[in-house]
Amino acid sequence: MGPLQIEWEMGYNQSVMESALHLSGVEPIELLPSHIGILMTDQDIFLNTMEIYVQHQYEEMTTLYTLNNTNSNGEYSPFSSYLEMDGTSVIAVKLSDKDGFESATLEKTYKKVRPAKAIKRPRNIKKGLAYSSYEGIFDSVPDFSSLIPLKKGSSQRLNLDEFGQRLDHFAIQYKGLISIPKTRIYTFHLKSDDGSKLYINNQLIIDNDVSHDSTTKTGMVALEKGFHPVLIDYFENFLEEILELDYSVPHIKKSPAIFWH
Ligand SMILES: [Ca+2]
Ligand SMILES: [Ca+2]
DSSP: OOEEEEEEEEEOOOSSSOOEEEEEEEEEOOOOOOOOOOOOSSOEEEOEHHHHHHHHEEEEEEEEEESSSOOSSOEEEESSEEESSSSSSEEEEEETTTTOOOOOOOOOOEEEEEOBBOOOOOTTTOOOOOEEEEEEESSSSOOGGSOOOOEEEESSSOOOOOTTTTOOOOEEEEEEEEEESSEEEEEEEEEESEEEEEEEETEEEEESSSSSSSSEEEEEEOOSSEEEEEEEEEEOOOSEEEEEEEEEEEEEEEEEEEEEE
């Protein structure tokens, strides 16, 4: 079998057009091994121990792995059902068939982390978040400290309807606490139109900034049970406006975050 090649041709295919443009050619296609189709456990941080799973769709292929060895000449072993990690690990996997053909290597780092400490429950807290709203033409989350708020208040939940329907050209900063039911790893899902950012304990967890239509970005963080300072920065340029924050843990469906201020 010869090398794979693509034969191409382009031009006008309309009787009213002169065949002024007609190009054609042959290009070889270089086939390189890929790791597309190999899935490794998505969650990449853990508290104590973690089970790492690898999935792929190729029944004839054997999964091989190596630990903490970024050198491709490292020793690979067959991967059985899962790997249990108790420390930060770099895992590289590849697939191999009986003739020794190998896929490209997929490498992922799984990091053991400590949960961020909770703060003491402040006295007299109420449900919801404090907000400051601003007017202006923004194409990214502004530096709120340099702006004068148009309005300040509090809101039981993230609700842009409070600022009028189909408003354009505004920004809001929400501030408060998030209550965390159990010490573990949480995945936050921040959906916005246009841009937004989520900070927990002054750490940027999700950057969903710049002008765009409805886009959800996720971020994972280890949190101790209790209260954690939260900050949500948001701006709307024009057309639709959306802001939603949910969190999830494996095997439990997404729930809206519970806020206090
Ligand atoms: Ca709008
Ligand atoms: Ca918009």
